[in-house]
Amino acid sequence: MNILYLYKEEWEKKYVGNRLTGHNISFAEFLENVTADILSSAEVISVFVNHSIQKEDMDKMPNLKLITTRSTGFDHIDIVAAREKNIEVVYVPSYGENTVAEFAFALLLALSRKIPEAHEQVTKTGSFNQSNLRGFDLKGKTIGVIGTGRIGVRVIKMAKGFDMNVLAYDPFPKKGSDSELGFEYVGFEELLNKSDIISIHSSLSDSTRHMINEKSIKHTKKGAVLINTARGGLIETSALVNALKEEIISAAGIDVLEEEGDMIDEEKLLINPHPNMEELKNVLANHYLIDHPRVIITPHIAFNTDEAVKRILDTTIENISSFVNGQIKNKVP
Structure with missing residues (x-):
């Protein structure tokens, strides 16, 4: 599975990479930094609340099947456009x-x-x-x-x-x-x-x-x-x-x-x-x-504890693994 992971902190790359083995994972800080070939091949994209995913972004990812946001909120994603394109959107309903x-x-x-x-x-x-x-x-x-x-x-x-x-x-x-x-x-x-x-x-x-x-x-x-x-x-x-x-x-x-x-x-x-x-x-x-x-x-840090951030990543990893195995877990309402 080709996974595009938009990270927030450097340590996430090792944490996620060690737990999502057997996949082709590309890491980038922002969508604007991703090359066209990686975008076109991406089947899964993982984002945080500071990464906006709108219809024009989805248009650049013709093979995209899953958007997984590492957050409880999902207003940064165009849910209507995703559904029109048959792209599943999952989230983290509870992390702490x-x-x-x-x-x-x-x-x-x-x-x-x-x-x-x-x-x-x-x-x-x-x-x-x-x-x-x-x-x-x-x-x-x-x-x-x-x-x-x-x-x-x-x-x-x-x-x-x-x-x-x-x-x-x-x-x-x-x-x-x-x-x-x-x-x-x-x-x-x-x-x-x-x-x-x-x-x-x-x-x-x-x-x-x-x-x-x-x-x-x-x-x-x-x-x-x-x-x-x-x-x-x-x-x-x-x-x-x-x-x-x-x-x-x-x-x-x-x-x-x-x-x-x-x-x-x-x-x-x-x-x-x-x-x-x-x-x-x-x-x-x-x-x-x-x-x-x-x-x-304060700069949007209510979620920001060691325990909560790891729970967010663990749930996201589980969401992706479930999707790979044919199950949709934590689909947005």
């Missing part, structure tokens, strides 16, 4: 719900106890003055969890460990889980209105894109803290900027930014003779968030 949930709480605790400010004050000025470093308890606060998949449920369990009140919204609620775990399903607007902390754990689709927007954010409880470790496109960036200015949102912990790919290659976006103005606007808004004193931005 605890991993992302722990990071969501790491962001929340850093904000609630002003840990970045305290560290900066001590390291930069040597001052141990506590007057500007008073935070707030999580106990007794209401956290609203948007999305009750594996990660959302793990967040709910952790929140109960902090003695928090938990509300949840999901268009497809899991029957019985609310009574089992001790939380309450409510409507989307009610969750925004009653939550002291809002933590987003939804997948990105046409129906969820910009679920937090200028209109919905008006229903948010004044002073709420917003956490997003899911997908950047779930939040309309300009709406978050305005909500911070108006102090509707008091603080935010963001691991995923809208147009975060453009943040990596800003020069290309800016020198493009016909730049996408919406993308440009979002990049500028992202800079506002990065520089904001009440916002913590």
